[in-house]
Amino acid sequence: MNRSAWKQTTSFLLLMLGCVRPAVAQQVPVQEHALPNGMRVLLVERHDEPSVSGGWVAHVGSANERPGITGVAHLFEHMMFKGTRTLGTRDYKEDQRIIQQQEEVRSAIREEEAKLRAAWRRGDVEDLQNPESKSPRLRELEARFDELVAAQRELLVKNEFDRIYTTAGASGMNAFTTTDLTGYFITVPANKLELWAWMESERLLHPVFREFYSERDVVFEERRMRTESTPLGKFTEAFESMVWTSHPYQWPVVGWPSDIPAISKAEADSFFATFYAPQNITLVLVGDFDARNAMELIRRYFGRIPKGSTPPPDLVTWEVPQLAEKRMNAEAEANPRVTIVWHTVPFGHKDFYALNILSEVLATRTGRLYKGLVLGSEVATDVTTSPESRKWAGTFEISAEVREPHTPAEVESAIYHEVDQLKQEDVPAEELQKVKNNFAAYEYRRLSSNMNILLQLLFYDGLGDWREINEGGPKYQAVSAGDIRRVAKKYFTAENRNVAVYTRKPAPASEEAQPQS
């Protein structure tokens, strides 16, 4: 990258404070464009290696779901890799015909599954997921469905979407889904930008969601792997769900175990039509390309996608103010731990910056929680803080591992003690400056790769405004000691907090530790 391409500005704030030599800030020179169909485009040229990182963000996440189809936004992310009319099958028409037949069998299966749930509610069936619970009719339908899958497989070109990219030297293809946004990204050699435009516009224009039901099973295995089989996964999910009363953040991104196996392809189709329309999508390119050529390609390829007919509905539900502390006591296969979550503010709120600075005053190895709880009273072995401002609402979390034989109660009150100090006294200037110096240095560290810049733009745009990448900095430097006191008083109240206390589940008697000779 040519340094001169990046505008440099001196931080007059740091100069005035006189504590360190002036830091020089670097703007990310983003070009913004819009296509007639409403799709937006962000371009950043960087010419230091012969590759381009490309991605796009759909402004949709699990918060846009409803009970019954929780997990559909994430399942959808998986389906976007299943191909197009011409990629993934040898015979599009026959493929479509088989998919239609599959859907007919699936609606019969859904009727049987409804009966199974009714039997389970009566107590006639103990475990819905046990394969022995299936009725003969359900088995028969599933066998018929499997035959249709086998017939479709004859026409499939397995994972062709991935194969085309891989053969062309693309790397790091992946995607992610959060409560608020869904992002897709990849890196291609600099001479393959047109391939990227072809592939990404085709999967938005002519997607085919084949292998829908086996992918649903894959997602359930993902749920088992991340949530159900890990020591704290299930508990974290339950706690997160407890934090939110009215807001859709109360269900997990991966979806409830009841919903994942029940989502129909029709529901996924309608989800795509609503939320993957071009006016709900932003493209981002970072790397070794010429912006004019790139825009010519983008207009040609993405401009052909028709504008969606209905605007995606706005999310109107806000979290009702919390009236009283909520608490969860859990026995888990894990070391004792205390996690406290307060409701705060969404992305873009003016208090977000003070909360982030406050977080760093508390966290880190020279922060107050580490000095107070780990080095000082020695009640904890580790402490973390996490200010999280999502698109629609935010939280602030402090979590500490208990140093045995101390108790979770001791750790909890030690945390409140440190937080109360912030309400009562201003953070000294030197301590505040230390934190700000790190925000200033991070401004450079974040620019270490094309992909890093791309991900920041995807996130910021998905949360509400990509300009945060260039506008956030001065706001952090402007935070005063008074701001920190004010937000500490405002958000860290007893009625606004949620507390999870974990203690180690006692081992069953037969597993007690006894050396074997």
Added chain:
Amino acid sequence: MKVVQLPTALLLTVVCLGCGTTAKQPADRQAETPQAIPDRPEKLEFAPLDYQPPDPADYRVQLRNGPVAYLASDRELPLVDISILVHTGNYLDPKGKEGLAGLTGYLLSKGGTKSLSADALEERLAFLAAVLTSEVTDTQGNLRLNLLSKDLDEGLAILRSTLAEPRFEQDKLALRQEQLLQLMKQRNDDSANIEARDREFLAYGDAFWSNQYETEASIRSITQDDLRTFHRRWFHPSNFVVAASGDFDREVMREKLESVFADWPFAGDEPPAIPTNAVFASPGAYLVNKDVNQGRVSIMLPGVMRTDPDYFSIVLMNRILGGGGFTSRIVNRVRSDEGLAYAASSSFPGGVYFPEPFVAAFQTKSRTVAYATSIVLEEMKRMASEPVPDAELETAQRSMIETFPRAFASKTAVVRRFADDEFTGRFQQQPDYYKDYRDRVAAVTVADVQRVAKEHLESRAPTILVVGDKLEILKGTPEHPEQLQDLADGPIVDLPLRDPLTMRPLPQ
């Protein structure tokens, strides 16, 4: 460490000062003469991309005071990044003091220096927004400093005193010991950790050095004197390799590094060779019972060294089998076709100091463990029994060739890669490794792939490790007749969990 924390909130705590270069542009008009868009991507044509990898000789500097350094000036950002690799490792832990190397590595940068207490050092680094970390892993020590270039001289002074005159403060040692004991208590909590540990036991044997785990007793026995002795023995410039990149002039940096390593206060030893006396477990299925609803499976076979003459054929064979993501057979069958697993893959890494095993691994619900295992075994057999189609090999080859420039994506990546090669001996053994890399990939044939599959996947029956709910796993599923006991060429062996604090087997 402050700056270590920032990236965890990476995408929300980004800072930038001064704004306004972005130009909001009006909606763009359609291109005036649109070219036709082909119905298949193969019909697109691309300009050639000429790429020559960097030459290690252009970066290599032999310092007078011992180390070889790889230096790259990069003026893009006002940052400097320095890594020191040290010839040491957990393999040098004395018997009964397991964990000593790791503790020494951690406390090197966290226990103060001769002139600065641990707390004062941490405060100063935090104020400078500098990152200083250190660790000792199985076969390597690492010290890394990343800081603003305006602070380079102060940073190098800290680097020198950290490496040459660490204080290893007693209270910081005691704290780290407590933290390690807490970590140890979690050894059996997560089935993934159990699987990772038992893989090592099966691949290398209980007696191998890498399976000598730290215990409560070994950690408690370690004293400040042990740390000092370990440090003075191995942390000497003659055991260092340096990588530095960033906002500096090469010659100036070279001279600065000369003074960092001058007049070392003690003489070190040359570390002994890394022992290679591993023993691979017999074929069969090994089962660890753990109450989770998903079984974790590792199918293992003895591996190779990365200097093996067939290394490139083996890498390509593995990519086709399970190492190539969605273009590989295991993913296609276990994941896409059957929906049996989210993660499924195989790896066949060439070992640097001793052969590392082939592992095909996946996680699936308890009842389908046997069925999914049968599919992976079938695909392994098919690699040996049938030649792969040309197109499959070509996908794997083109991918390796075309992504090759990504290995050198930044100056930091370049010098770290070359320093690592210097450290592990590749630079001396295979000086043209990168120059020849793409030709060697392209030279592999379909016959080569089948030959190495026969040689390495069929030489013996695999060792299969399963961690999960034993009773459920052994039930299998009514839709598929496969049973784990029929798939394993050998008995099903129950592996015990181990006491997390002593690592002794627990009664079952």
